[in-house]
Every structure is written in structure tokens, then in C-alpha cells.
Ligand code: SIN
């Protein structure tokens with residue numbers, strides 16, 4: 001059967017990377033729906049433990065976002081192998097398939113092949129946002145490595161604020177991150193302040209594996225050695 005002119009089969013959507021700030025690139029719809037749904041299923045498994053998904057406590061207050069980690073457990077503001085702020089259990093291992101995802105993400109956002117091939121993320125912070133959750137402006141700076149951060153979004157779209165490296169204020173760019181989008185921030189944007197100012201309920205596409213809320217995975221190289 002000949003595909004209709006509006007079918008994505010005939011003229012596939014443009015999935016090329018767009019530079020949204022120096023060193024930061026976005027590819028819309030990078031994950032297919034079945035990949036999103038598969039990752040959403042993994043999230044439900046990871047969330048069950050051995051370290052259950054939880055709201056980290058920042059300056060005495062629980063974050064509205066709930067987080068489960070892979071590879072290294074993050075708590076404000078350090079990484080460890082065991083979740084001393086939750087139940088003392090060892091964090092789940094970092095899966096090989098996520099290393100491959102990270103390498104492909106760098107390659108497809110224009111990083112040189114040698115850099116993409118060498119990229120070996122060893123931690124992922126997997127965040128769940130309900131419709132009220134937000135994330136304040138912050139820098140990802142608890143890693144020793146300054147290799148890029150790879151961000152994947154699934155479920156409801158959000159407003160993601162990508163700021164400058166000096167402070168939490170302007171200049172910043174507000175991006176709508178949708179289900180399946182890939183954002184890679186490295187180089188001059190690696191230490192940019194960033195946050196999530198809103199989640200947009202009812203925007204998760206059918207088939208993404210999440211009926212409500214948003215999952216975000218950030219893959220990072222910690223640069224830490226086992227102790
Ligand atoms: C983060 O900054 O760690 C998460 C960002 C996001 O949810 O898009």
C-alpha cells in the first residue's frame with residue numbers, strides 16, 4: 001500500500017539535532033514510543049528497589065520530584081554506592097544498554113566519534129514528576145567528570161529552563177521537553193543552571209508507557225572510582 005503523504009513513513013519527521021545553547025543539543029522524538037514504553041516499564045522495576053524511589057531531602061525539605069538512581073546513588077550533594085539516606089541498600093547496577101544509549105546520544109548530537117565511543121555513563125538519576133512537581137534551578141556539579149549529561153524524557157511534557165553558568169537568573173531559554181526528546185548538555189553548557197518550572201498534565205502521548213506524570217533520566221559520568 002502506498003503511504004499517505006502525511007504518513008511518517010513517506011517523509012520521516014526531521015530528527016536532526018538542534019543546538020539550543022552552546023554545547024547543548026536537542027533531538028525531538030529521539031525515542032520511539034515502544035522504546036519509551038519499555039523504559040517506563042524499567043522505571044517501575046527500578047522504583048521498587050532495593051533502594052525505593054524517594055524524594056531526596058534538600059535543606060530539610062523533601063523535593064517534589066521522586067528519584068531512583070542506577071550505578072551510583074545520589075543524595076544532596078554526593079554520590080555513594082549505598083543509599084545511606086534511604087535504607088542503606090546498595091544501588092542497582094548501571095545497565096549496559098544505557099551505556100549504549102548514552103554513546104548513541106552523543107554521536108547523534110554531533111559529538112566526535114572518539115568522544116561518543118569513549119563515553120561511559122556510570123550513573124543515572126531517574127526522576128518522576130507528578131503534575132505538581134518542579135525542580136529548582138541548579139547545576140549538575142557533583143560529578144568529577146565534566147563529560148556531557150544525556151537527558152531523556154517520557155510522559156507529560158514539561159517546561160525546562162536552561163540557564164547560564166553564572167547564576168539562576170536570566171539569560172535563560174525555556175524549552176518544552178516532550179515525550180521521547182533527547183537533550184545533551186556538555187561543553188560550555190555542562191555547568192549551566194537548569195530546572196523544570198512546570199509539568200503539563202494530559203500531554204503524555206498514548207503508548208509512551210505513562211498515563212500521567214513525567215519520567216526523566218539523566219545519564220552522567222561520575223568520574224568516581226570505587227572505594
Ligand atoms: C535534572 O536536572 O536532573 C532533571 C532535569 C529534567 O527533569 O529534565
Ligand code: MN
Pocket residue numbers: 138139140194
Ligand atoms: Mn540537573
